[in-house]
């Protein structure tokens with residue numbers, strides 16, 4: 523059986539930095555001079571053998587590594603890898619009602635349903651996590667590789683790097699080229715040859731009424747529980763977005779062996795878009811999940827220059843007007859703005875590929 527290795531890097535809580543720094547000094551973390559995938563720069567460390575062997579996940583935000591307990595954003599792992607982590611961690615703890623709450627965000631809810639959802643969120647969070655709550659999905663064929671766990675210090679921030687081995691997806695034959703435009707609503711739109719288009723479905727997060735219901739419940743909670751509910755809500759929102767992106771990934775791999783995205787640098791500038799793109803899983807998807815899924819399926823990924831992909835018409839290359847989801851070209855008329863951008867990205871990749879063949 524052919525397997526493929528995936529690796530994901532998640533942030534460790536700032537509060538645990540001093541713990542890790544003292545492990546470096548005491549020799550509990552050994553410097554490794556080999557870089558790891560998905561991280562450029564930074565110092566890579568290998569935990570000592572006993573710590574690597576004594577590893578399990580306590581819950582969605584906590585990893586036991588030998589005698590060290592690390593708070594890390596484990597909920598940011600893709601669904602499949604997360605399921606492998608849970609399978610490899612007997613005693614893993616989850617909140618009650620996790621499955622129902624997660625599914626609730628995948629379909630529209632009226633104000634009354636949102637209120638019920640908020641009540642369940644708050645009540646089950648206050649109840650607290652317990653072992654033996656079923657995970658969200660069954661683990662795929664594969665394993666977590668705890669012996670490959672690394673820690674990376676980059677600019678004073680610590681990252682936990684986890685490795686997995688998945689059974690390889692069957693390699694696609696020569697399919698097509700799809701361009702993918704990344705956004706917030708929708709999260710991603712893919713465009714291919716001859717009008718072919720794929721899109722994530724809209725997310726059904728709490729609207730104003732729902733947020734109001736949540737806030738009035740939060741007001742009645744002590745600060746620590748308030749923070750816990752907010753963290754859990756953020757993780758559920760992330761999970762809903764991730765589920766939509768996972769569906770799109772499967773569709774995309776089914777019809778394209780070559781995928782093009784914009785070379786966006788999420789880490790280098792701060793803006794509302796970047797923050798939302800991180801909250802809605804789309805930054806992690808385009809940087810880590812999508813490339814690894816494409817490579818695992820034997821496909822290729824191109825990252826193209828992002829300038830003007832949404833301001834030019836894909837048909838005539840003239841600059842048009844973009845207003846939300848509508849793009850208007852003076853010559854070609856009204857187009858779907860996301861589809862237009864995805865086609866520009868596709869076209870750019872196509873030109874790179876053609877130049878390479880010459």
Ligand SMILES: [Zn+2]
Nearest residue numbers: 835838851854
């Ligand atoms: Zn045009």
